[in-house]
Amino acid sequence: MTLSNSNSIFVENLEKKFGDFTAVNKITFSVKKGEIFGFLGANGSGKSTTIRMLCGIITPTSGTGSVAGHDIVTEPEEIKHSIGYMSQKFSLYEDLTPYENLRFYLGVYSVPPSEWEERIDWVLNITRLREEKNRLTKELPPGRPQRLPLGCSLLHKPDVLFLDEPTSGVDPITRQHFWNFIQQLAREGITVFVTTHYMDEARFCQRIVMINEGSIVASGSPAEIIAAACPGKPQADLNDAFITLMTRTDN
Amino acid sequence: MNWLRIKELVRKEFIQLFRDKRNRVTLFVAPFIQMLVFGYVVNYDIRNINVALVDHSYTYESRKLVDTFEGSNIFHITHYATNDDQMEELLLRGKVDMGIKIGPDFAGTIRKGQTASIQIIADGSMSNMASMRMAYTASVIEKFNLDTIRELYPQQMSYGKIDARIRTWYNPNLDSQYFFVPGIVAFLIMLISLLLTSIAIIREKEAGTMEQLIVTPLKASELIIGKTIPYIIISLAQLSAIIVVAIYWFEIPLKGSIILLFFAACLFLLSTLGVGLFISTISATQQQAMMTTFFFIMPFFMLSGFVFPIANMPTFVQWLTYLNPLRYFLVIIRGIFLKGVALEVLWPQFLALAILGGLVFSGAILRFKKRLD
Structure with missing residues (x-):
């Protein structure tokens, strides 16, 4: 377990099969503490299955891995305490107020009630929802919820934050805010594991892994990936690299 | 098991339930109204029988027969018809339930000491009502015969007579509300607990909030407990409310222990909440859950002995009724309400409810856990 000291997420030969179908085919990668890590792939490439395994929701068919120092096979409950997860779909209670939603999740994460006020205060600050904390979430102005x-x-x-396509359907200004904040979190030592379809956002990632049909097709910094996928094209960007890698069949 | 998580889940569930205006109405007004309406509707008692009379005899004797009918307080001669066609018209239009036709030779035949016939025509489209009306008719005619004999031969009655002193215990006036109102209490509780539980879980699935809950440390068992506690509380609160209606509005006597009744209700809820959980695992939307709920409710209702006696069912169906929690709860609620009996009589039903509830609930939990993975 020496690796887990510097690596916040670490998987080796991770595999998931559903019957005969191999959703994730023996992938190996690691994410450093405080890193913003991009996990990119087309729809159905095995992205979501990998995230579900890392979050302790489904058990891998074979392979090993750890998240925030906890084994993904034997300690899924401990993992759930150390990670935050934000799905692409809005998944909070619209018939509760922001305050009630926060209080509910504090309880679910069994944060001691003595710390609740302080945590709620902090979240209302970063989300700039203090004025609206007692309005029903579904009645908030567009963009706020x-x-x-x-x-x-x-x-x-949490030590590790999983963001599953966090900015789909969000306007450019809010997206900029969002990424500034994510970078701030990373500086504070939180590991950010993010999937996205927007290649211009993948720039914010220090390291990227691209996955296609369950296998890793590229990994490295954005610049390294572009150079490897599109050799001899200095003006190529991540978009070009992504399309090249996802459509390559001889892999 | 972390009680803080369960407590916050229960709290959240109550906030959501009461925030919706429609829910508040459904939860508290609807059971009251249903109890009141159903309590009046389920009534088998035949008190007012409307009769059309065709009297071709028009004599002292025929008048006396008609008076005997009127005197019963059950029959009311509402129409006097002059011929068969008129009488049939009245029956067809449902103006009367029964027709009595007295022929022209009625009085003559009796005076000769022979048996005279009268014709009774009953509306047989509701067969059980018709047969009860016929039974009343027979008793009225018997009374007429007896009175006539007594009038003619007051001194010559050398025989004594039998007087059957019939007492119907537990329901002295044979009031069918006594039988049905406790049944409605049981049925309403089943409907509410079944539907609310399944919808409470489906709502999370539909809104996508279940996905968020799965990545939290909340365990499946905590989720199930947190999701069922509110509906146990609500079901018991509604049980109290409709029991109050049954006792004070319909004046059904509660002879047994109310604590025992609530204990039985808790065992009963184990089954219904289990079925509710099960429905939530096989439905994806609230509409599906509602359809499935009614798919379950109908056999529960028909095979419970609520309306149709289980003893009259084919043997195979009778076996099926043993799987029906409502069957046992009905025996318990009627026993406690009307007979005032307790565990010494009702223990088989309590045991059956406990076993059935335990099996259904734990089965539902296992299935529910698998579904979350």
């Missing part, structure tokens, strides 16, 4: 899930996923001070 989307700030809440990120706050909720940070309530219990």
Whole structure:
């Protein structure tokens, strides 16, 4: 377990089969503590299955891995305490107020009630929802409710934050805010594991792994990936690299 | 098992339930109204029988027969018809339930000491009502015969007579509400607990909030407990409310222990909440859950002995009724309400409810856990 000291996420030969179908085919990668790590792939490439295994929701068919120092096979419950998860779909209670949503998740993460006020205060600050904390979430002005899930996923001070396409359907200004904040979190030592379809956002990642049909097809910094996928094209960007890698059949 | 998580889940569930105006109405007004309406509807008692009379005899004797009918307080001669066609018209239109036709030779035949016939025509489209009306008719005619004999031969009755002193215990006036109102209490509780539980879980699935809950440390068992506690509380609160209606509005006597009744209700809820959980694992949307709930409710209702006696069912179906929690709860609730009996009589039903509830609930939990993975 020497690796887990510097690596926040570490998987080796991780595999998941559903019957005869191999969703994730023996992948190996690691993510350093405090790193923003991009996990990119087309729809159905095995991205979600990998995230579900890392979050302790489904058990891998074979292979090993650890998240925040906990084994993904034997310690899924401990993992759930150390991670925050934000899904692409809005998944909080719209018939509760932001305050009630936060309080519910504090309880679910069994944060001691003595710390609740302070945590709620902090989240209302970063989400800029203080004025609206007692209005029903579904009645908030457009754009506001989307700030809440990120706050909720940070309530219990997780070591690792999983963001599953966090910015789909979000306007450019809010997206900029969002990435500034994510970078700030990373500087504070939180590991950020993010999937996205927007290649211009993948720039914010220090390291990227691209996955296609369950196998890793590229990994490295954005610049390294572009150079390897599109050799001899200095003007190529991540988009070009992504398309090249996802459509290559001889892999 | 972490009680803080369960407590916050229960709290959240109550906030959501009461925030919706429609829910508040459904939860508290609807059972009251249903109890009141159903309590009046389920009534087998035949008190007012409307009769059309065709009297071609028009004599002292025929008048006396008609008076005997009127005197019973059950029959009311509402129409006097002059011929068969008129009488049939009245029956067809449902103006009367029964027709009595007295022929022209009625009085003459009796005076000769022979047996005279009268014709009774009953509306047989509701067969059980018709047969009860016929039974009343027979008793009225018997009374007429007896009175006539007594009038003619007051001194010559050398025989004594039998007087059957019939007492119907537990329901002295044979009031069918006594039988049905406790049944409605049981049925309403089943409907509410079944539907609310399945919808409470489906709602999380539909809204996508279940996905968020799965990545939290919340365990499946905590989720199930947190999701069922609110509905146990609500079901018991509604049980109290409709029991109050049954006792004070319908004046059904509660002879037994109310604590025992609530204990039985808890065992009963184990089964219904289990079925509710099960429905939530096989439905994806609230509409599906509602359809499935009614798919379960109908056989529970028909095979419970609520309306149709189990003893009259084919043997195979009778076996099926042993799987029906409502069957046992009905025996318990009627026993406690009307007979005032307790565990010394009702223990087989309590035991059956406990076993059935335990099996259904733990089965539902296992299935539910598998579904989450």
